Amino acid sequence: MADDRLTLSERCVMLVLMAEARELTNTELYAVAGVKLDGRYRRRLNELDLVASTLVNRAFVHELTDRGTLWCAAELSRERPQRSGCAGGALYSVLAGLGRHLDRTGAALSDLFQPEQAAGQVSVESAVEQAYAELTDGSGKPLRLSTLRVRLAAVPRTEVDQALETMARRRDVHVRAEADQKVLTAADHGAAIMLGGTARHLLTIEVPR
Template sequence: MADDRLTLSERCVLLVLMAEARELTNAELSVVAGIKLDGRYRRRLNEMDLVTSTMVNRAFVHELTDRGALWCAAELSEERPARSGCAGGALYSVLAGLGRHLDRRGVALADVFQPDAGVPTDVEVAVARAYADLTAGSGKPLRLAVLRERLGDVPRNEVDQALEVMGRRRDVHVRAEADQRALTTADHDAAVVLGGTARHLLTIEVPR
């Protein structure tokens, strides 16, 4: 099932989509794994029916197909690609170990990688996607005023609730602006109150 035409980056895209078990934009792929899928690489994976890419709000959303899932399952028993370096070697060593474990237990790959049960209300996904898009996957602080403008069709109370839930995660920070004099009227209006404190900035850490 392995295909020598796939680059290591393309293989990594497939494996990330498998592990996340959900559709991802390029901005989200960048936040999660520091990679993206565009141009001829996107077209090739689309043509091979390994990934579907749908344009949503001027950004492609990528999702693993059934054929892509089968490719990932078969990849657990493949040798590491040539010239993949130490990171590729480590990745394929882990995949092989995972494959042996699944074989011993008689467990399917799809039973291991599933959407995070604690995540993804639709609004949380929308907030994370908007953040990743607006920050270009940089992990920099984003003004809630800018975020709310992007999520204009989402009720404010639902965005507030999503920010409160997401703020409990270790990699998500909803903070007050340290320099209060820098706040605009829009910043004050867009603030969410958590723990009795008005918060103006959202940061979602990028994995290193």
């Protein structure tokens, strides 16, 4: 089945993952929106490369892929599915409004939807940006993730990875693979992050002009 003919429940899972902007277990999906992603529905979204599901401690953790993020962006301008009821009609009316806002402002989905942050908590994304600025002297040049991880050694790797994954959705942030694989060291390989099935080694944050 093509990805433009998903069931309403599958669409809801995709949109919840978009809005929460983080990995979610089925328990969390159900708590947030009363939906789950199990069985053939999970397999279908995985096979369509819209959602990546990882088995952690006998429970799946779901997150949008790059293609899934693009699907959600396109969904903002689509008509509501047939037989989606009044709740579906209201949802797609809100999505259309969000789409118009993004078109007017030039903003991205990642500008609107970000993981919830506890009050007073320092954002790991902010820590990454600050470390990047200091290590590159504000030049905006590519920085090896191996160097970044040394600077952020006190921050759990999983949190740095999540911050990088979220930041990579921004237009001004690029997490790329090293073109010349021969120059990579063991530290570079160990510090790499997997995005879209590709190992990425370099972080670039564009400097405003």
